[in-house]
Amino acid sequence: MSEARSWNAGRAEARIRELEKLPGALLPILQALHEEFGYIDDAAVPLVAHALNLSQAEVHGVIGFYHDFRRSPGGRHRLQVCRAEACQAMGCERLMAHVEARLGVKPGGTTDDGMFTVEPVYCLGNCALSPALMLDGRPYGRVSAEMVDSLIDDARRKAGGTE
Amino acid sequence: MKRRIFVPGDSAAVSVGADAVAQAVAREIAARGLDAELVRNGSRGMFWLEPLLEVETEKGRIGYGPVAAGEVSGLFDSGMLDAGPVAGRTHALCLGPTEEIAWLKQQERLTFARCGVTDPLSIADYVSHGGYRGLARALGMAGEDIVAEVAASGLRGRGGAGFPTGIKWQTVRDAAADRKYIVCNADEGDSGTYADRMIMEGDPFVLLEGMTIAGLATGATSGYIYCRSEYPHAFRMLQRAIRIAYDSGYLGANVAGSGKSFDVEARLGAGAYICGEETALLESLEGRRGQIRFKPPLPAIEGLFGRPTVVNNVISLATVPVILDRGAEFYRDFGTGRSRGTLTIQLAGNVRRGGLVETAFGLTLRDAIYGFGGGTASGRPLRAVQVGGPLGAYFPEALLDTPLDYEALAANGGILGHGGIVVFDDTVDLARQARYAMEFCAMESCGKCTPCRIGSTRGVEVIDRIIGNQERANNLQVLNDLCELLTDGSLCALGGLTPLPVQSALRHFAEDFQRS
Numbered sequence: 001m002s003e004a005r006s007w008n009a010g011r012a013e014a015r016i017r018e019l020e021k022l023p024g025a026l027l028p029i030l031q032a033l034h035e036e037f038g039y040i041d042d043a044a045v046p047l048v049a050h051a052l053n054l055s056q057a058e059v060h061g062v063i064g065f066y067h068d069f070r071r072s073p074g075g076r077h078r079l080q081v082c083r084a085e086a087c088q089a090m091g092c093e094r095l096m097a098h099v100e101a102r103l104g105v106k107p108g109g110t111t112d113d114g115m116f117t118v119e120p121v122y123c124l125g126n127c128a129l130s131p132a133l134m135l136d137g138r139p140y141g142r143v144s145a146e147m148v149d150s151l152i153d154d155a156r157r158k159a160g161g162t163e
Numbered sequence: 164m165k166r167r168i169f170v171p172g173d174s175a176a177v178s179v180g181a182d183a184v185a186q187a188v189a190r191e192i193a194a195r196g197l198d199a200e201l202v203r204n205g206s207r208g209m210f211w212l213e214p215l216l217e218v219e220t221e222k223g224r225i226g227y228g229p230v231a232a233g234e235v236s237g238l239f240d241s242g243m244l245d246a247g248p249v250a251g252r253t254h255a256l257c258l259g260p261t262e263e264i265a266w267l268k269q270q271e272r273l274t275f276a277r278c279g280v281t282d283p284l285s286i287a288d289y290v291s292h293g294g295y296r297g298l299a300r301a302l303g304m305a306g307e308d309i310v311a312e313v314a315a316s317g318l319r320g321r322g323g324a325g326f327p328t329g330i331k332w333q334t335v336r337d338a339a340a341d342r343k344y345i346v347c348n349a350d351e352g353d354s355g356t357y358a359d360r361m362i363m364e365g366d367p368f369v370l371l372e373g374m375t376i377a378g379l380a381t382g383a384t385s386g387y388i389y390c391r392s393e394y395p396h397a398f399r400m401l402q403r404a405i406r407i408a409y410d411s412g413y414l415g416a417n418v419a420g421s422g423k424s425f426d427v428e429a430r431l432g433a434g435a436y437i438c439g440e441e442t443a444l445l446e447s448l449e450g451r452r453g454q455i456r457f458k459p460p461l462p463a464i465e466g467l468f469g470r471p472t473v474v475n476n477v478i479s480l481a482t483v484p485v486i487l488d489r490g491a492e493f494y495r496d497f498g499t500g501r502s503r504g505t506l507t508i509q510l511a512g513n514v515r516r517g518g519l520v521e522t523a524f525g526l527t528l529r530d531a532i533y534g535f536g537g538g539t540a541s542g543r544p545l546r547a548v549q550v551g552g553p554l555g556a557y558f559p560e561a562l563l564d565t566p567l568d569y570e571a572l573a574a575n576g577g578i579l580g581h582g583g584i585v586v587f588d589d590t591v592d593l594a595r596q597a598r599y600a601m602e603f604c605a606m607e608s609c610g611k612c613t614p615c616r617i618g619s620t621r622g623v624e625v626i627d628r629i630i631g632n633q634e635r636a637n638n639l640q641v642l643n644d645l646c647e648l649l650t651d652g653s654l655c656a657l658g659g660l661t662p663l664p665v666q667s668a669l670r671h672f673a674e675d676f677q678r679s
Contacts, residue, residue: 052450123393
């Protein structure tokens with residue numbers, strides 16, 4: 001579960017200091033901030049730029065380039081549904097439609113209760129067991145609509161939520 | 164005899180319940196007070212049998228699968244820990260000796276010799292199964308001779324481009340610089356491929372050994388592994404393997420007591436397909452947007468941080484140790500024509516027995532898909548196969564006798580790529596697949612060159628008009644022109660090869676573009 005914690009400049013600076021000496025430190029720093037807060041706050045950009053002697057535009061440019069980086073908090077759970085060819089051959093579009101209907105979100109969106117962010121992903125390397133998805137970094141293969149339902153129900157039940 | 168019970172920790176096996184099976188095994192061992200040990204091995208690559216549980220016995224390893232957690236207790240009751248299955252009590256899930264399973268027995272596993280066999284994080288296991296023998300030999304050789312050995316083996320880049328590995332290494336070796344780098348491209352983004360992931364999760368030391376040998380050969384003392392973020396489990400395994408290799412003296416300032424140094428660090432990508440292109444990968448490692456670089460200069464001359472750099476795919480590097488261990492001739496004797504050695508085929512998509520097939524180059528698509536794969540998973544007729552990832556061509560049934568080697572696929576308008584084969588049944592609509600190829604290119608384009616950045620979006624629009632039967636004949640002409648422009652005018656393989664799936668769909672499945 002990716003529990004987004006609220007922005008804290010001190011914690012951000014500490015994470016930046018741990019990594020700023022690495023060669024090519026920008027991606028590792030952005031990944032550390034993403035892990036810490038669940039997204040990259042706008043307030044982090046000048047801190048990172050200053051630490052690495054980059055312009056803020058360069059930092060913005062890098063954050064914007066990579067699909068992994070969010071600019072605002074996502075849901076508590078990250079549901080990545082594979083939409084690449086091997087999964088297409090096994091009906092991933094039907095599966096994605098089911099996820100969208102069940103959660104009431106479009107790919108890339110977060111549910112109103114803040115529980116799930118649904119992300120399309122282009123290959124999880126589980127192509128012999130398609131269709132595949134990943135929930136909070138945990139892989140699932142040969143996924144059916146019923147399995148998706150039970151994963152969603154389990155996550156909600158654990159959170160004490162009702163549906 | 165203390166029994167070892169193997170349940171894969173490979174993420175594909177985990178995706179169908181291997182963790183729950185492993186927990187059940189651990190519980191049974193404890194509850195029954197047995198003298199047995201649970202090992203989380205990599206996967207043998209027979210994914211339709213996962214979770215595949217194996218027991219080491221006097222008669223070899225006996226396989227059971229696919230096992231559900233609820234069946235584990237019954238397996239113990241059946242006497243699976245006895246010296247082989249007890250007559251009359253053989254469990255329905257018993258597959259017999261794993262290595263006698265025809266699917267596995269017909270393979271020639273060199274790169275994947277240990278994957279699924281050993282404990283991936285045990286150096287002792289690695290060494291007792293032939294690990295670090297290639298490094299030991301390389302440490303006694305001049306760098307020049309290591310390069311010559313790899314060149315003589317005929318090894319070509321397994322990432323997709325098929326460039327001779329020895330020539331790349333020679334270029335880096337000959338370049339004068341204060342520092343040189345070995346970069347492992349583990350950004351395995353092609354759908355239908357998972358060989359890199361399996362090695363990183365199932366036999367990570369072989370990759371570290373290959374990188375170390377590459378360093379000795381070229382004079383590089385520092386290595387990076389760029390692993391895609393969609394592989395969190397592989398990344399964790401790499402990090403653990405690297406730490407163990409340092410602790411055991413196989414990495415660091417004094418590699419295996421030789422006085423030579425080699426360092427490796429694993430870095431994570433951030434979800435950009437283009438970073439599998441070697442120059443975009445280098446940009447990303449340096450902390451920038453993953454935009455491709457103009458070539459020349461080649462990375463072998465000016466690569467990471469402006470220094471001479473070997474950029475090799477995981478499988479290329481993981482194949483180096485066996486070449487050094489058994490010799491160039493041994494490796495070269497596998498294969499056909501200019502495709503030497505073994506190919507790691509990955510059967511994917513709508514296929515009954517999907518998995519990793521390592522065999523000498525030259526197997527036909529038909530042998531792979533029907534012989535190993537057993538046809539479609541759905542049981543419906545096969546209609547198309549895409550070979551070589553999202554930039555690979557779609558082939559119809561009529562071309563299935565094409566051998567899987569670099570030249571034969573190119574002669575039929577395709578690419579071998581990283582060896583992924585995605586099977587589709589007769590429900591596939593190739594006009595939709597062609598549209599997706601353009602859509603994917605538009606999503607993942609780095610934006611550096613216009614044909615790819617703009618052409619891919621125009622491609623989606625044109626295919627939409629063709630599907631929607633608007634001025635169809637004219638738009639088909641526009642699409643062909645556009646494909647020609649992308650092929651000739653793009654800076655890298657993303658824009659340059661996106662026309663392959665599109666034009667192969669048009670050529671072999673024209674009827675899908677003519678629906679009213």
